[in-house]
Amino acid sequence: xxxxxxxxxxxxxxxxxxxxxxxxxxxxxxxxxxxxxxxxxxxxxxxxxxxxxxxxxxxxxxxxxxxxxxxxxxxxxxxxxxxxxxxxxxxxxxxxxxxxxxxxxxxxxxxxxxx
Amino acid sequence: xxxxxxxxxxxxxxxxxxxxxxxxxxxxxxxxxxxxxxxxxxxxxxxxxxxxxxxxxxxxxxxxxxxxxxxxxxxxxxxxxxxxxxxxxxxxxxxxxxxxxxxxxxxxxxxxxx
Numbered sequence: 221x222x223x224x225x226x227x228x229x230x231x232x233x234x235x236x237x238x239x240x241x242x243x244x245x246x247x248x249x250x251x252x253x254x255x256x257x258x259x260x261x262x263x264x265x266x267x268x269x270x271x272x273x274x275x276x277x278x279x280x281x282x283x284x285x286x287x288x289x290x291x292x293x294x295x296x297x298x299x300x301x302x303x304x305x306x307x308x309x310x311x312x313x314x315x316x317x318x319x320x321x322x323x324x325x326x327x328x329x330x331x332x333x334x335x
Numbered sequence: 336x337x338x339x340x341x342x343x344x345x346x347x348x349x350x351x352x353x354x355x356x357x358x359x360x361x362x363x364x365x366x367x368x369x370x371x372x373x374x375x376x377x378x379x380x381x382x383x384x385x386x387x388x389x390x391x392x393x394x395x396x397x398x399x400x401x402x403x404x405x406x407x408x409x410x411x412x413x414x415x416x417x418x419x420x421x422x423x424x425x426x427x428x429x430x431x432x433x434x435x436x437x438x439x440x441x442x443x444x445x446x447x448x449x
Contacts, residue, residue: 261423261442262425262441262443263425263440265437265438265439270435321436322391322393323368323380324380325378325379326377327375328377
C-alpha cells in the first residue's frame with residue numbers, strides 16, 4: 221500500500237524564520253512528488269519533482285527530491301504570516317487501469333507564522 | 336484561481352439520504368479526480384474519470400459513484416449517507432497525456448451528515 225508520511229505535523233515559527241518541511245514516501249511505480257499549499261479549501265499547486273537532486277525554486281520557497289532515500293523537503297525562507305497554511309505532500313503513480321495519475325497524500329503539515 | 340469550480344459550497348444532509356456534488360474542470364483538461372478530505376487528514380483518492388469512463392478507484396464502497404460528461408465536467412454521487420461521510424470533497428482536473436500530470440483543485444464542497 222502506498223504511504224506518504226509528513227513531519228512535523230505542526231510547526232509554529234516567527235516571521236523571518238526559515239522552515240524545513242519533510243515528506244517521506246513508499247510508493248510502487250513512483251512517477252513524481254508534488255507539494256500543495258492549502259489555506260482554506262482548495263490545495264494550490266507549488267511544485268512537481270521528478271528527478272533527484274534538482275532543486276525547484278519559486279520566490280522564497282524551494283524543494284528537492286531524493287529518490288534513493290525516498291524523501292523530499294520543502295524550504296521556506298524569511299517566512300511571512302501569509303505562509304500560514306497546511307502544506308500537503310503527494311506522490312503520483314500511474315493508475316492500474318491506465319497511464320493517468322493517482323495521488324496519495326500525506327496528512328499535511330500545519331504551519332503557523334506569528335508576527 | 337485554477338478555473339476548477341465546484342457546487343454547492345456547503346451541504347447538510349441526514350443519514351440515509353443521497354447527495355450529488357458537481358465539478359467543472361479547467362478548460363482544456365480531460366480528467367477529473369475526486370478526493371475526500373476528513374478533518375485533520377490529507378485528501379484520499381475516491382476515483383478518477385477520463386474521457387467519460389471511470390479510470391481507477393480508491394478504497395471507497397460502491398455507494399460512491401460518479402459520472403463525467405462530454406464537456407469533462409463531473410458529478411460525485413453518494414447514496415445511503417453515513418456520519419463518517421462528513422468531509423470536504425475536492426475535485427481536481429488535469430490534462431492526461433500518458434505521463435505525470437499536475438492536478439488542479441477546486442474549492443471543495445463541505446458535506447455535513449447529521
